[in-house]
Amino acid sequence: MAIRYPNGKKYTPPTSEVKKRSIKDYSYSNRGKTLEDEIDEANDFYLQRQIAVIHKKPVPIQIVKVEYPSRSAAVIREAYFRTPSTTDYNGIYEGYHIDFDAKETESKTSFPLKNVHPHQVEHMTVVAKQRGICFLLIRFSSMERYFVVPLEMLQNAWTRMLTGGRKSISLVEFEEQAIEVTPTYSPRIDYLQAVRKMLP
Numbered sequence: 001m002a003i004r005y006p007n008g009k010k011y012t013p014p015t016s017e018v019k020k021r022s023i024k025d026y027s028y029s030n031r032g033k034t035l036e037d038e039i040d041e042a043n044d045f046y047l048q049r050q051i052a053v054i055h056k057k058p059v060p061i062q063i064v065k066v067e068y069p070s071r072s073a074a075v076i077r078e079a080y081f082r083t084p085s086t087t088d089y090n091g092i093y094e095g096y097h098i099d100f101d102a103k104e105t106e107s108k109t110s111f112p113l114k115n116v117h118p119h120q121v122e123h124m125t126v127v128a129k130q131r132g133i134c135f136l137l138i139r140f141s142s143m144e145r146y147f148v149v150p151l152e153m154l155q156n157a158w159t160r161m162l163t164g165g166r167k168s169i170s171l172v173e174f175e176e177q178a179i180e181v182t183p184t185y186s187p188r189i190d191y192l193q194a195v196r197k198m199l200p
Contacts (some may be wrong), residue, residue, distance in 0.1 A: 033188075035102050035139045039089065042187035046093075052192060053078055054091030054098055086123040089132075093192060094199060097132040099124060104139045112166040113161050121158055124151050133198055137181075137191055140171070147178040148194035 036056070046052040065078035087101040101120055105111050116136070124134035128151050136149040148171075157169045174180075179194035 007042055034105050035137070035141075035189075036088075038187075038189045039102055039137065039191070042189050042191060043089075043091075045187040045190075046192065050091035052091060052098070053091055054093065056089055057087070087120055093133075093195065096199060097127065097130070098195065099127045099132050100137055102136045102137045102139075104141050106142050107168075108140065108171070110170045111140075111174070112168045113157060114167065116154070116158070121154065125155070131200075133195060135195070135198065137189075138174075138178075144183065146181040146183065146189055146191070147174045148181060148191055148198075149174070149178045150198055153177045 006048040030062050032082050040056065043052075043054045043056075046054060059163060065076070067075045067077050087099050089102070090097065090099045092098065092132075101116070103111070103115050105115065112117070124132075128134045136154055138149055139145070141157075153169075153173075179197055181189055181191050181194050184190055
């Protein structure tokens with residue numbers, strides 16, 4: 001049975017050569033992995049070892065048009081976001097609700113706040129009022145550096161932007177106020193080590 005992506009393109013399983021290359025990438029420089037891939041691997045690691053239960057939230061979409069090229073296949077041709085997405089991930093760790101969003105930037109000097117949406121800041125603020133642990137996990141992809149940004153740091157930068165200040169968070173601020181996550185082997189991005197420092 002042919003498996004197709006929502007755009008109608010046929011899914012082609014990776015060859016053994018591609019699989020070998022992806023294993024090498026993970027072992028050495030991790031080239032080709034997205035931040036989402038790295039977080040998913042970490043979440044699987046946490047779940048298997050009963051450390052935490054954290055999952056990526058499904059995107060709320062409304063399917064409008066579906067075509068059936070054959071009796072055993074359906075292809076989504078048109079769909080819309082039902083509601084604005086809040087954050088990418090949530091779950092439970094050490095009895096605390098964990099709620100965070102993952103972002104990437106190619107910049108070597110700062111993270112643009114335009115990459116964060118107002119409703120995401122509002123959502124995390126409401127969750128934090130219920131004692132949830134909220135943060136951003138940001139990857140400076142050109143330097144392979146990762147930072148956990150506590151909500152308070154994000155809120156301060158957000159308020160500064162709204163009052164006419166700079167529209168980004170500098171790398172210096174990350175180094176001084178955020179919690180850097182050093183890549184390891186397994187999981188590569190053990191972001192809960194940083195989250196532990198945020199627990200009450």
